[in-house]
Amino acid sequence: MDFALDTDQEAIREAIAKICARFDDDYWLTRDREGGFPLDFHAAFAKDGWLGICMPEEFGGSALGVTEAAIMMQAISESGAGQSGASAVHMNIFGLNPVVVFGTEAQKRRFLPRAANLDDWWCQGFSEPGAGSDLASLRTTARRDGDCYVVDGQKTWTTLAQYADWMFCLVRTGREAKRQQGISFLLIDMKTPGVEVQPIRMMDGRHYLNAVFFDNAKVPKRNRIGEEGRGWTYAKFLLEHERVENANLRFITQELQKLRRVASEVRSDGRRLADDPSFMADVSAVEAQFKALEIGLLRTLSDMHAGAPAGPGKSSFIKIRGTEIAQRITELLVQASGPDALRYQPGPLFGHNDDALIGPAHALGPVATYLFCRAMTIYGGSTEVQKNIMAKHALGL
Numbered sequence: 406m407d408f409a410l411d412t413d414q415e416a417i418r419e420a421i422a423k424i425c426a427r428f429d430d431d432y433w434l435t436r437d438r439e440g441g442f443p444l445d446f447h448a449a450f451a452k453d454g455w456l457g458i459c460m461p462e463e464f465g466g467s468a469l470g471v472t473e474a475a476i477m478m479q480a481i482s483e484s485g486a487g488q489s490g491a492s493a494v495h496m497n498i499f500g501l502n503p504v505v506v507f508g509t510e511a512q513k514r515r516f517l518p519r520a521a522n523l524d525d526w527w528c529q530g531f532s533e534p535g536a537g538s539d540l541a542s543l544r545t546t547a548r549r550d551g552d553c554y555v556v557d558g559q560k561t562w563t564t565l566a567q568y569a570d571w572m573f574c575l576v577r578t579g580r581e582a583k584r585q586q587g588i589s590f591l592l593i594d595m596k597t598p599g600v601e602v603q604p605i606r607m608m609d610g611r612h613y614l615n616a617v618f619f620d621n622a623k624v625p626k627r628n629r630i631g632e633e634g635r636g637w638t639y640a641k642f643l644l645e646h647e648r649v650e651n652a653n654l655r656f657i658t659q660e661l662q663k664l665r666r667v668a669s670e671v672r673s674d675g676r677r678l679a680d681d682p683s684f685m686a687d688v689s690a691v692e693a694q695f696k697a698l699e700i701g702l703l704r705t706l707s708d709m710h711a712g713a714p715a716g717p718g719k720s721s722f723i724k725i726r727g728t729e730i731a732q733r734i735t736e737l738l739v740q741a742s743g744p745d746a747l748r749y750q751p752g753p754l755f756g757h758n759d760d761a762l763i764g765p766a767h768a769l770g771p772v773a774t775y776l777f778c779r780a781m782t783i784y785g786g787s788t789e790v791q792k793n794i795m796a797k798h799a800l801g802l
């Protein structure tokens with residue numbers, strides 16, 4: 406391998422590992438209760454400045470690059486901290502990149518230190534019913550009215566909107582023939598009158614997705630990022646970075662560790678899957694694919710750090726590969742866990758919203774994780790759409 410972590414990056418890994426060592430349980434993110442593990446976990450990162458890793462120093466950040474941010478996310482996962490916990494960290498780090506790059510001084514001063522300190526939690530309002538893959542057909546409108554935009558419409562699949570203070574949102578401000586030109590990028594306070602969040606429960610039984618409705622919601626013009634009608638450019642910038650993160654290195658690392666642990670346990674028939682050459686050949690194959698992805702991703706990040714953008718082709722390839730490997734590992738984990746894969750969820754059965762699971766101690770339950778992973782090849786741009794992007798890029802269309 407011709408890629409190695411340099412000493413600064415190694416120091417990041419060690420510092421993150423030290424924080425995570427204080428939080429050694431998997432958990433599900435909540436913001437409902439005061440204090441407690443999830444909030445302490447996020448607060449520990451904010452306190453040491455890690456949430457501002459990509460932000461300029463004068464706004465409370467560390468002015469490091471996406472390579473370091475990816476190494477940080479990887480180190481979180483190696484520690485065994487929960488996937489959902491990391492996703493709130495993810496929004497504040499990667500979602501605010503357009504503010505870092507295209508925002509005014511006043512916007513940076515107002516939003517970046519609060520995001521770095523986790524005073525504000527962010528969510529992403531891009532998708533709408535009928536405007537997912539074909540995002541340019543979005544219909545949520547923002548009509549000018551004095552110093553404000555009046556926003557009307559609906560967003561959907563908004564991750565963790567129930568906890569978010571702010572949304573970075575794409576809205577239609579113009580009716581230009583080229584649909585992409587009529588889109589603007591607004592920052593919307595979730596407490597604005599006329600903004601309503603409704604939960605969407607997922608097939609894994611949890612609630613992290615939402616529909617968000619706007620009814621005459623007034624958003625100050627000063628909350629627009631960049632120029633009116635250029636939101637598409639800023640969103641593309643965000644998505645390219647996000648897709649690289651969507652390689653799911655942190656998730657795959659965790660699930661591989663879990664898979665090896667489950668395979669080494671003695672089953673009721675007295676045997677271990679770790680001694681089954683055919684099963685372990687499958688595990689080794691997926692591990693080899695993962696290592697190849699990891700090296701490819703670190704190379705891409707290193708190029709990005711040196712100023713060469715990932716480009717649509719590469720980030721799409723990384724996203725496809727990372728999500729397919731993640732899905733394969735969760736399939737093997739369900740296979741390895743046998744009947745223990747399905748954990749009992751008393752909450753839905755007894756009509757209360759209790760996420761507690763009863764059953765064997767394989768963290769959140771392989772079937773729930775398997776079901777969640779079906780979404781990976783959809784969110785952040787579906788696999789089919791990524792293939793179209795790669796084909797266009799390769800054919801120079």
Ligand SMILES: Cc1cc2nc3c(=O)[nH]c(=O)nc-3n(C[C@H](O)[C@H](O)[C@H](O)COP(=O)(O)OP(=O)(O)OC[C@H]3O[C@@H](n4cnc5c(N)ncnc54)[C@H](O)[C@@H]3O)c2cc1C
Nearest residue numbers: 529530531532537538562563564780783784785786787789
């Ligand atoms: C768990 C999860 C979290 C999410 N979080 C967020 C979030 O926080 N914020 C946000 O804005 N969005 C979020 N999304 C939405 C996500 O970005 C969209 O689901 C995604 O872009 C696909 O859009 P869609 O669901 O409308 O499907 P559609 O676009 O309707 O696609 C349906 C099917 O058609 C295929 N298809 C569509 N167009 C083409 C084409 N041109 N060529 C070939 N095949 C095609 C797709 O691959 C897919 O299989 C989330 C989604 C999920 C599942």
